[in-house]
Amino acid sequence: MRAIQIVTTRLSSCLRPIRFEFLSSSSSPRLFSNPRRLICTAAATKSDGGRSGSIVAPLVENEEEVQKIDVNPPKGTRDFAPDDMRLRNWLFNHFKEVSRLFGYEEVDYPVLETEALFIRKAGEEIRDQLYCFEDRGNRRVALRPELTPSLARLVIQKGKSVSLPLKWFAIGQCWRYERMTRGRRREHYQWNMDIIGVPQVTAEAELISAIVSFFKRIGITASDVGFKVSSRKVLQEMLRKYGVPENLFGRVCIIIDKIEKIPIDEIKKELGSTGISEDAIEQLLQVLSVKSLDDLEDVLGGAGEAIADLKQLFSLAEKFGYSEWIQFDASVVRGLAYYTGIVFEGFDRKGNLRAICGGGRYDRLLPTYGGDDIPACGFGFGDAVIVELLKEKNLLPELGQEVENIVCALEKDLQGAAATVATALRSKGQTVDLVLESKPLKWVFKRAARINARRLILVGKTEWEDGSVSVKVLSSGEQFQVKLNDLE
């Protein structure tokens, strides 16, 4: 009795018809022309011993249909196969180790947040690309595009229960929904370090010091990358000088941040639409081309906070020991609306790559969300551009699997004994790959080589009767027998 049935999947009411995403990526190893083919395998219903008539099947559905799936992750997202994961762990461990050396505590927040947390109206790119949804309870939610708003939320929530300053770090996945396909992905991981409660530039100076430490650890030098540093107070003082209302500040910053991305006439038009006079626009644009603090002082005068902050930062850079890494550049404003003071970005000196990292002071973010007036600054450092840079510089580490021992029974009957050996070694802190099937020795040696095993432990009948095993040191070929209890 064989029944072959083609059925379609019955979807619950919450589930609308499925649409598949076809990836344009040509590197996809398998792409099915018809990803939703429902193929039913032959469902043999053996009636051996069954009582005839014991089943009436009015609605027999064939559970084991074959539903060929798109084997690629959703567009713009990544799988981390073991090789990729080793690299990711290597990178994240450096992030963590630097944060630890600087005395920062790790935190995390939900990857899914209320959409409102990310809605600011300064015209940021980050908002236009919000990966947002309506959930099943009709709530507007978003996969976080950045970590800072969640940090602000948590700090406000903790209120007086925490002692300032807070020094926190996080490594979290961030998302953006980009309609264009420019080879940019829709998710990346970001390392953030933030200081909450320190109004002085010492905070920004320490943050940059942390990033420099990170670069040094992974072999990046001051001739590879640098930091462009400015202060939003430069723009603020210019706007004040030209009588532009302060409430335009965030919008003006966002427009100016686009200077290298869109034509200058567009910039002028956008600035003009905010109501700023042509004269003021020309002066603003001129000050952005200033590349030295002395020249800036000529424009702004010596009394303002912008100059004072920047001077202090450069002086501290010397004390922290990273003067050669930083330079003043008035054109740096960064693309987030909430920055208020020092802003900085890490760049590759060859100019091939996008900004490697960026950050600054955001003293007004907490009060804007309804929290206390607490100063703050921080940076974000993505996991994508740095890997590009490391590739370019040939600095990517070679990271293979590393298992100390491979344990193998020489006969099927001894698989239990091999399990005992593996357990003994593992309880001593040794890593063990236990061969779970009967395999020829040739296969075992090949596997041992692939996992970079240091020793091959063979469990054979004669030795095991004596409580012993054969050990082969794979680098030297040395071979010996040892009692299991004496095996370290």
Add this chain to the structure above:
Amino acid sequence: MRAIQIVTTRLSSCLRPIRFEFLSSSSSPRLFSNPRRLICTAAATKSDGGRSGSIVAPLVENEEEVQKIDVNPPKGTRDFAPDDMRLRNWLFNHFKEVSRLFGYEEVDYPVLETEALFIRKAGEEIRDQLYCFEDRGNRRVALRPELTPSLARLVIQKGKSVSLPLKWFAIGQCWRYERMTRGRRREHYQWNMDIIGVPQVTAEAELISAIVSFFKRIGITASDVGFKVSSRKVLQEMLRKYGVPENLFGRVCIIIDKIEKIPIDEIKKELGSTGISEDAIEQLLQVLSVKSLDDLEDVLGGAGEAIADLKQLFSLAEKFGYSEWIQFDASVVRGLAYYTGIVFEGFDRKGNLRAICGGGRYDRLLPTYGGDDIPACGFGFGDAVIVELLKEKNLLPELGQEVENIVCALEKDLQGAAATVATALRSKGQTVDLVLESKPLKWVFKRAARINARRLILVGKTEWEDGSVSVKVLSSGEQFQVKLNDLE
């Protein structure tokens, strides 16, 4: 000139009106009665030096409105403040260390997957609770409810480029959209270990060994928890015996998994609706109450695979050294449709908690997705129930912040010097909390105590002129001066 304006946020076309979620949680430290109040602060536009008439502001928007936010994370999700994160890291590090000892490689997949990957029609709870959305490109996507489908996808994608068996582990966040509020959260982290390519029960036996190793590391004993073990082949053989079509297998398993959750009459009704005879249903339910392998053999006969697999598993358990942890229990079927062979779950012996972990063999999952016919098994271990158990047993570790040094300048002028000292120590691998402001010594001592600093390094004028600093060992009170270069 002061302009106070109340404006509403202009949303881009993609963003529908914002709805806030009101949390019922009474523990929320701050809950605003009107979360979307738009309050504008006074925007003072100083016209000092501004050219009169230089600005026409037709559409002035006040950027710095106060948008009080709900300070809690979205319903059912968690923030990880430093304390929570330390516990999470402690737990995850044990997951990772056990996986490493067993020679497993870490992998990860996107938290957002195509919804179709999770749609199986056996009536699983996991599908009814799918956290699914339509994205901005009208694609059906879901926050993953489990990791196994993504693993299967990646294995199929890798195809012949990987050598079997694969031993992989992952720690990933999983989501479910639960309408009921039973104190269950909407996200949790899950530790998975999987073996791809081993048909023998040695694989399941090793997986349980790994979980036992984990329990032992964190202080949980065989008198605290145990594993109930069965095989889906028991049900399969019963169905075969009663002539029930094999294609009903998954559905029957899912119905039977609900036995302890819904009344037995409901179970019978659901089973009846699949077309199984009343007689067969009675026999099925009876076999599920069997608690010993000998009794099972009486029912099924000695020839079947179910008995053979289970016997081998119990024999291997002895060799791995965890016999006292496991027991046969025919009622265990697990709630996922794809299991085909051995199934197991970890439970607390006091019976207060839900299953701690669970897993089994899923030999048909890869071919169902269109992949090769590769056997596989694995388990999932959540981060929630285990923490409950540890609390109950008073086994939760006390994890404070640990920073070796706190470095502080005694005068504001010496903050740069303190930065130099901090940098020197950090480059030697010492963790340093640098005091970034001028603070009284009392404050510094309090902070040192809070972060469990071992040493306080004071940078004073006289000593620094000599290149020295004062070191106070906080445990002993011992105090000495030392040249910075000699400070280890």
